[in-house]
Amino acid sequence: MAASPDPALGTRYLNGHGPRRPADGLRRALEQVDDDERADIYGTGPLIERFESEIADLLGTETAIFMPSGTTAQQIAFRICCDRTGNNKRVAMHTTSHLQLHEEDALRVLHGLEPVLLANSTRMFNHDDLLAMDSLPAAVLWELPQREIGGQLPSWQSLCEQVNWCRKQGIHCHLDGARLWEASPFYDRSFSEIASLFDSIYVSFYKGLGGIAGAILAGKEAFIRESRPWLRRHGGNLISLYPYVLSAKAGMKRHLGQFDQFWQRTQAIADVLRDIEGITVVPEVPQTCMMHLHIDSPAVELNAMNKVLMNRENVVLFGKARALGEERSLVELSIGTASATLGNAEVQALFQELIVR
Numbered sequence: 001m002a003a004s005p006d007p008a009l010g011t012r013y014l015n016g017h018g019p020r021r022p023a024d025g026l027r028r029a030l031e032q033v034d035d036d037e038r039a040d041i042y043g044t045g046p047l048i049e050r051f052e053s054e055i056a057d058l059l060g061t062e063t064a065i066f067m068p069s070g071t072t073a074q075q076i077a078f079r080i081c082c083d084r085t086g087n088n089k090r091v092a093m094h095t096t097s098h099l100q101l102h103e104e105d106a107l108r109v110l111h112g113l114e115p116v117l118l119a120n121s122t123r124m125f126n127h128d129d130l131l132a133m134d135s136l137p138a139a140v141l142w143e144l145p146q147r148e149i150g151g152q153l154p155s156w157q158s159l160c161e162q163v164n165w166c167r168k169q170g171i172h173c174h175l176d177g178a179r180l181w182e183a184s185p186f187y188d189r190s191f192s193e194i195a196s197l198f199d200s201i202y203v204s205f206y207k208g209l210g211g212i213a214g215a216i217l218a219g220k221e222a223f224i225r226e227s228r229p230w231l232r233r234h235g236g237n238l239i240s241l242y243p244y245v246l247s248a249k250a251g252m253k254r255h256l257g258q259f260d261q262f263w264q265r266t267q268a269i270a271d272v273l274r275d276i277e278g279i280t281v282v283p284e285v286p287q288t289c290m291m292h293l294h295i296d297s298p299a300v301e302l303n304a305m306n307k308v309l310m311n312r313e314n315v316v317l318f319g320k321a322r323a324l325g326e327e328r329s330l331v332e333l334s335i336g337t338a339s340a341t342l343g344n345a346e347v348q349a350l351f352q353e354l355i356v357r
Helices: 024-031 046-061 068-083 106-111 127-131 156-168 180-187 190-196 221-234 242-273 300-311 337-341 344-356
Strands: 063-067 090-093 114-118 138-143 170-175 202-203 214-218 279-282 290-295 329-334
Touching: 024 242, 046 190, 046 202, 046 214, 063 068, 063 221, 063 242, 068 090, 068 127, 068 138, 068 170, 068 221, 090 127, 106 114, 106 127, 127 156, 138 156, 156 170, 156 337, 170 180, 170 190, 180 190, 180 202, 180 242, 214 221, 242 290, 242 337, 242 344, 279 344, 300 329, 300 344, 329 337
Parallel strands: 090 114, 090 138, 138 170, 170 202
Antiparallel strands: 063 214, 202 214, 279 290, 290 329
């Protein structure tokens, strides 16, 4: 996020839960532990094992393992399911998957696996895209919601159709649930009902929940048992993970029950922004508490004007606009607790001024 004024001046934020301040995060984490609690040691001990069991119960899986990052968790998941096939090294995923865009080609470089890219940067993949694959992959990844295209989700019927087809082909079904918590209101289904479609599930504790870091890989007992040596090979079997576990617990306690409210607020904000000429809301009706704004202004100008409003009004509208060409930009909004300080009419007026200037 761009530099902001002194918080003491009353700066307000539209995005997420506001700035990530270490003192706040550590205080909330400390509230989750008794004075006599013992630290976990290399992934063992009551503190971390209790939390793993809690998340496994929430997702309806046999077991789960806490890991420092989703990058680690998902690479391990795909290495295991590809090794189980013997010689199938193909992993199918959306063309904007985190593994494809943000992990320095780690699947290929570290594990010798081959990403198979589906659909394009404007839509989710569907059953027809799966049928069109040249050969069957060992695994398919669904990211719910799909962050890089505005938090889009397939319909429940479409998702079930895709997963059922993959299961009939013997393909491992994996959920990138970094933002699974945000998908539940759209489907009006529990986390366990959504997770039950998949063979393995990854969830994050800082995206939407505000934790420091950390992830869970969940699934069947044998699958998670196979993941443990790979966690050590990846350097993720740290001496202790309790700061991340406690922060994750704090984030779950604080935010897990709020995502329906966040989604409703996102739709209300989308309604007022959609009326501004030069702004396109993607998707047109937000399916989660995330949306993208395609704005008919160069990114450098939007970012400059964002700073002007920030310094003049003590309001931070977004982190950083990205270019969609010379004259068009993309702004990502994830609505959380911070937006409560801004009314819909004020949001509309501020974005209107942003466009005019």
